[in-house]
Amino acid sequence: xxxxxxxxxxxxxxxxxxxxxxxxxxxxxxxxxxxxxxxxxxxxxxxxxxxxxxxxxxxxxxxxxxxxxxxxxxxxxxxxxxxxxxxxxxxxxxxxxxxxxxxxxxxxxxxxxxxxxxxxxxxxxxxxxxxxxxxxxxxxxxxxxxxxxxxxxxxxxxxxxxxxxxxxxxxxxxxxxxxxxxxxxxxxxxxxxxxxxxxxxxxxxxxxxxxxxxxxxxxxxxxxxxxxxxxxxxxxxxxxxxxxxxxxxxxxxxxxxxxxxxxxxxxxxxxxxxxxxxxxxxxxxxxxxxxxxxxxxxxxxxxxxxx
Amino acid sequence: xxxxxxxxxxxxxxxxxxxxxxxxxxxxxxxxxxxxxxxxxxxxxxxxxxxxxxxxxxxxxxxxxxxxxxxxxxxxxxxxxxxxxxxxxxxxxxxxxxxxxxxxxxxxxxxxxxxxxxxxxxxxxxxxxxxxxxxxxxxxxxxxxxxxxxxxxxxxxxxxxxxxxxxxxxxxxxxxxxxxxxxxxxxxxxxxxxxxxxxxxxxxxxxxxxxxxxxxxxxxxxxxxxxxxxxxxxxxxxxxxxxxxxxxxxxxxxxxxxxxxxxxxxxxxxxxxxxxxxxxxxxxxxxxxxxxxxxxxxxxxxxxxxxxxxxxxxxxxxxxxxxxxxxxxxxxxxxxxxxxxxxxxxxxxxxxxxxxxxxxxxxxxxxxxxxxxxxxxxxxxxxxxxxxxxxxxxxxxxxxxxxxxxxxxxxxxxxxxxxxxxxxxxxxxxxxxxxxxxxxxxxx
Ligand SMILES: Nc1nc2c(ncn2[C@@H]2O[C@H](COP(=O)(O)OP(=O)(O)OP(=O)(O)O)[C@@H](O)[C@H]2O)c(=O)[nH]1
Ligand SMILES: [Mg+2]
Numbered sequence: 001x002x003x004x005x006x007x008x009x010x011x012x013x014x015x016x017x018x019x020x021x022x023x024x025x026x027x028x029x030x031x032x033x034x035x036x037x038x039x040x041x042x043x044x045x046x047x048x049x050x051x052x053x054x055x056x057x058x059x060x061x062x063x064x065x066x067x068x069x070x071x072x073x074x075x076x077x078x079x080x081x082x083x084x085x086x087x088x089x090x091x092x093x094x095x096x097x098x099x100x101x102x103x104x105x106x107x108x109x110x111x112x113x114x115x116x117x118x119x120x121x122x123x124x125x126x127x128x129x130x131x132x133x134x135x136x137x138x139x140x141x142x143x144x145x146x147x148x149x150x151x152x153x154x155x156x157x158x159x160x161x162x163x164x165x166x167x168x169x170x171x172x173x174x175x176x177x178x179x180x181x182x183x184x185x186x187x188x189x190x191x192x193x194x195x196x197x198x199x200x201x202x203x204x205x206x207x208x209x210x211x212x213x214x215x216x217x218x219x220x221x222x223x224x225x226x227x228x229x230x231x232x233x234x235x236x237x238x239x240x241x242x243x244x245x246x247x248x249x250x251x252x253x254x255x256x257x258x259x260x261x262x263x264x265x266x267x268x269x270x271x272x273x274x275x276x277x278x279x280x281x282x283x284x285x286x287x288x289x290x291x292x293x294x295x296x297x298x299x300x301x302x303x304x305x306x307x
Numbered sequence: 308x309x310x311x312x313x314x315x316x317x318x319x320x321x322x323x324x325x326x327x328x329x330x331x332x333x334x335x336x337x338x339x340x341x342x343x344x345x346x347x348x349x350x351x352x353x354x355x356x357x358x359x360x361x362x363x364x365x366x367x368x369x370x371x372x373x374x375x376x377x378x379x380x381x382x383x384x385x386x387x388x389x390x391x392x393x394x395x396x397x398x399x400x401x402x403x404x405x406x407x408x409x410x411x412x413x414x415x416x417x418x419x420x421x422x423x424x425x426x427x428x429x430x431x432x433x434x435x436x437x438x439x440x441x442x443x444x445x446x447x448x449x450x451x452x453x454x455x456x457x458x459x460x461x462x463x464x465x466x467x468x469x470x471x472x473x474x475x476x477x478x479x480x481x482x483x484x485x486x487x488x489x490x491x492x493x494x495x496x497x498x499x500x501x502x503x504x505x506x507x508x509x510x511x512x513x514x515x516x517x518x519x520x521x522x523x524x525x526x527x528x529x530x531x532x533x534x535x536x537x538x539x540x541x542x543x544x545x546x547x548x549x550x551x552x553x554x555x556x557x558x559x560x561x562x563x564x565x566x567x568x569x570x571x572x573x574x575x576x577x578x579x580x581x582x583x584x585x586x587x588x589x590x591x592x593x594x595x596x597x598x599x600x601x602x603x604x605x606x607x608x609x610x611x612x613x614x615x616x617x618x619x620x621x622x623x624x625x626x627x628x629x630x631x632x633x634x635x636x637x638x639x640x641x642x643x644x645x646x647x648x649x650x651x652x653x654x655x656x657x658x659x660x661x662x663x664x665x666x667x668x669x670x671x672x673x674x675x676x677x678x679x680x681x682x683x684x685x686x687x688x689x690x691x692x693x694x695x696x697x698x699x700x701x702x703x704x705x706x707x708x709x710x711x712x713x714x715x716x717x718x719x720x721x722x723x724x725x726x727x728x729x730x731x732x733x734x735x736x737x738x739x740x741x742x743x744x745x746x747x748x749x750x751x
Contacts, residue, residue, distance in 0.1 A: 050352050053532040148453045239349055239561065264502070
């Protein structure tokens with residue numbers, strides 16, 4: 001366990017090391033260069049936060065808070081800046097939960113949604129193998145009937161994790177696929193049903209309607225379901241992620257976020273704005289393309305690894 | 308496309324135009340807001356800074372400040388700077404190399420390479436060329452199959468790769484096959500990869516070394532944030548890019564990468580993807596895009612599209628009708644069907660100067676389901692009703708709703724839309740450009 005824990009932390013830290021380099025080295029530089037706090041320092045902080053995709057508004061807000069605390073403490077010790085910044089970010093992220101309790105219901109239904117290419121299908125593969133590893137039975141629903149070879153892609157993940165896939169023909173009604181999958185899960189006494197959906201831009205009203213309909217079918221057939229609706233966000237995405245989160249939340253009541261591709265150099269800082277503004281918790285992070293590269297989101301670990 | 312950025316900038320400019328004479332402070336203030344708008348649009352931090360600095364220098368020049376319309380002048384400076392930031396003029400792809408001309412697509416995971424490969428092949432085919440598609444993504448499950456399916460849909464040949472093959476071998480063999488087969492272009496779809504993944508970046512440079520592609524195009528998601536420039540730079544340093552393709556511009560991305568990538572890598576954007584369908588793909592015109600961003604519309608692209616898709620005779624007929632103010636519901640139906648061939652309504656409206664910005668105009672634009680409904684309703688009307696919707700009383704509306712399987716509300720809405728469209732059409736024809744300009748905040 002201790003071994004696993006260290007491995008996890010190491011990985012996360014490695015995944016975030018570039019973020020770390022970018023953000024922290026610069027903070028350190030900004031601070032080391034001066035002993036006292038001046039306007040130049042705040043300008044540099046702004047650059048650091050904005051280039052980490054926190055967005056101008058959230059960056060200003062954070063800097064204002066740090067400034068205010070320094071003023072109150074009547075301190076002009078530059079070293080405090082980093083400490084306060086870390087605390088302020090953490091206080092936004094705190095309370096955003098870790099993981100999902102899938103034992104609340106059976107079948108526990110998870111819908112996975114998001115724009116094109118963010119990592120929905122891969123995340124489903126990772127989730128499936130995670131739950132299979134815990135000895136749970138899992139069924140996948142191949143709800144992306146639009147993109148070429150999307151069904152086959154999910155089937156590969158089904159094989160890798162050892163769980164069944166319910167599918168229809170390409171081009172068929174996605175709600176019908178999920179309906180069948182739900183019936184199958186209920187009939188077989190499956191623990192967890194995970195539903196893939198086609199990638200769609202949040203601004204396409206007709207596609208969002210289609211998604212709402214799919215959700216309604218689940219609601220009707222299994223009261224209380226879907227138990228989780230996970231929005232997958234690509235950490236490389238900039239401020240547009242806020243718009244994605246807003247519109248998907250409006251359409252299908254997102255219960256949590258999965259932040260993927262944190263193994264790159266992107267900072268994923270936009271989730272801080274999203275958690276702050278929309279109060280949607282981050283549940284998992286993706287740090288690679290392998291089955292094991294999905295971790296529950298730990299705010300303190302995230303911020304620790306960041307600084 | 309870029310609506311949010313346009314809106315933000317227009318608010319700034321409106322304020323600027325409000326001042327009779329401009330002081331340095333006015334300009335400073337406006338530029339500060341422009342900078343905010345750019346950063347919120349994910350324009351790279353440094354690029355935004357340089358952009359503002361360069362506009363400032365030009366704007367503070369005495370010719371501008373002392374001119375009669377300093378506000379307008381500054382807007383023009385911003386427009387020109389935006390255009391040059393994006394590369395100024397269209398950069399076509401290489402057509403002069405000896406065929407088969409290899410084009411390699413590279414980029415991060417999920418940026419849209421495979422779909423783009425299909426779109427590019429379709430585009431080349433529509434220009435009378437023979438493209439050959441090569442799936443070289445052996446990493447992502449079913450990626451090869453995805454490209455094969457796209458090839459089938461487009462009736463374009465696809466090299467028969469297998470997930471167990473080595474990507475370099477695939478590309479080499481495919482290139483030889485394309486040479487023998489007399490193809491004009493070979494499009495290599497490579498696996499998505501992180502720019503910091505040493506192993507996979509080495510694979511790319513090996514393919515490059517062996518095939519020497521004429522074009523190495525970096526495929527980037529237009530929603531990408533501040534990391535865009537690091538990624539683009541890393542790809543450029545490792546494999547040497549010749550250009551960029553931006554994808555998913557049909558969403559509400561504010562286009563920061565479009566404004567940053569040329570400035571940072573020096574490599575021009577060559578194409579943009581504007582939808583999931585395989586024909587939603589266009590060459591990129593920086594100057595036109597700059598106008599679109601500032602809400603000045605993009606009449607040139609609109610006209611080109613209209614030329615490609617509109618039925619010339621019908622268009623003339625319509626022009627006649629508009630002059631006589633007899634734009635009937637039948638014409639409305641026709642119009643909708645023709646417009647639909649050109650692309651999404653939102654996009655088209657965005658290209659008409661001033662229209663994209665009018666509040667509520669987007670809501671007037673029907674989607675697929677709407678269009679079916681509209682057709683059903685119009686088909687349930689008598690000829691008299693179609694010609695003159697004024698006769699539509701409550702009873703008639705009820706009958707039509709029943710006949711078309713819709714509601715009276717739907718019928719009411721359609722009648723309203725038609726009236727609005729008619730009014731708008733009149734604005735176009737009666738005052739010509741003048742009529743339009745009156746509706747345009749930009750030129751008021
Ligand atoms: N490096 C990295 N790549 C990832 C991660 N998650 C997913 N990917 C990759 O991103 C690409 C797109 O992933 P998919 O799972 O197909 O994305 P999707 O959202 O299902 O895509 P569509 O169904 O086409 O909308 C694939 O190449 C994945 O391997 C991650 O955490 N890190
Ligand atoms: Mg998918």
